[in-house]
Amino acid sequence: MGARLKHYGWGREGEGMNEAEQAFVLGRYKAKFGRDSFDTVEVAHLDDIKLREPRIVPPKSLSEICAVDVYHRAAHAYGKSYPDYVRGMLGDYDAAPDVVAYPRDEAEIAAVMDWAGGAGAALTPFGGGSSVCGGVECRVDGNRHKAAVTLDLRHLGKVLEVDATSRAALIQGGAYGPALEAQLKPHNVTLRHFPQSFEYSTLGGWIATRSGGHYASLYTHIDDFVESVRVVTPRGVLETRRLPGSGAGPSPDRMFIGSEGILGVISAAWMRLQSRPRFRAGASVRFPSFFAAARAVRAVAQAGLYPSNCRILDPQEAYNTGAADGSVAIMVLAFESGDHPVEPWMARALECCADHGGIREEAEASSGHLEGAAGLWRNAFIRMPYAREFLTPAGLINDTFETSITWERFESFHDSVKTVTEQAILDATGIKGEVTCRFTHVYPDGPAPYFSFHALGRHGELLEQWQAIKDAASDALIAAGGTITHHHAVGRDHRKWYDRQRPDLFAVALRAAKRELDPQAMLNPGVLIDP
The missing domain is CATH 3.30.300.330 (GMP Synthetase; Chain A, domain 3)
Incomplete structure (x- = not known):
């Protein structure tokens, strides 16, 4: 997998924005706030991080797959939210787990669960650690837990089987995006799920968080691709039936899609695939206002055209990313298919845009993705997570x-x-x-x-x-x-507002499911529901 992931910041050690990219981003902020420079503090170095002694020690049978050194514990202390960056910057790693476990199969996942449960520890599935909402931080409830263990499935990263006839694949939950796609490529298929965190997130994490991909319509969430799941819970292994669809009661798959690690650990899933795209068309469209662009988007969405990309940026957002000068809103529009040319769909979408004052950029290549405003925005979108390291x-x-x-x-x-x-x-x-x-x-x-x-x-x-x-x-x-x-x-x-959004009786039902599958309430405490 190359260099190890940073303990602080986005991506792997040695990666980041170059000087020109940093200057561009900081230049926007200097202009925004009328400053020539900012009061900047030094980020705590790994060598300076002091962690408490582990409160528990893994048994000899698990020692080979567990780590207790400073790097592994610090690198699993936080996700990538703004508070995570602030606390990491200041050297506050009180949230670091006592032990990080790297199981290599389901038996070892179950063994770690059994040990953690017996030791009175909380157990937090980590995925790729790219959570931006506090989803992977170990929280120890002193009344219930006396230590914290983090579970990292990076060793379960294989595509185990490809069903070319049904166009589906059985994939392990620890597969990172690039490795997953590399294993599918020889079969000329793709999962076609590309969140911004694609390089540094896993299939199990995508399913557990109901991840949204890069594509703007039709197949927007990982939900659309899940055919069946296999989950290791403290009560045993659960596997749903592999089907294209079913009307047999509430979907058991849906129970685990979005469960955020509180009910079990997703060890593998059958995922629906698509043919790799061969036909593409792209455009950048300028609008006099953001609301005019939004009305055009509604027309495109309701026309049933299903673009792969149909993002609009308000004038200031377009300026901040370098896609425009701040006087116009921008639509980044694209279509793709593995089966047929897409120009007729693009032509109709551009008609919808023109109806609302949209004007297509002139100098564009037919591919659309890497030219003009669309290309500028796309590059900014991919590179922006690195900016928080210096902002x-x-x-x-x-x-x-x-x-x-x-x-x-x-x-x-x-x-x-x-x-x-x-x-x-x-x-x-x-x-x-x-x-x-x-x-x-x-x-x-x-x-x-x-x-x-x-x-x-x-x-x-x-x-x-x-x-x-x-x-x-x-x-x-x-x-x-x-x-x-x-x-x-x-x-x-987001927990406080989720509690207000969900129906009260649903909370009762979710709490009951949590109690049955995780009797000790050891899995990711504090997320979604309290015991």
């Missing part, structure tokens, strides 16, 4: 929140959420900030707006300032009828 030490608060809402409420929803968040930034920091919006996914009945907020914080108060902004934005989402998360999952950061 957080500079005292800059940059974060995102995503949601979904039906079309008839979208415009008022957008304005109310943006206004509340802008005011929260001013109240928390005393300095005017910025809130931008783009669409990530679109449906015939509504979009998935994705908001970014930018604030100039103060060292020593970053966590409190971030929390005040996050609270206000989340309150606004729920009050206006949206969801607390469209594809980032609930974790711990």
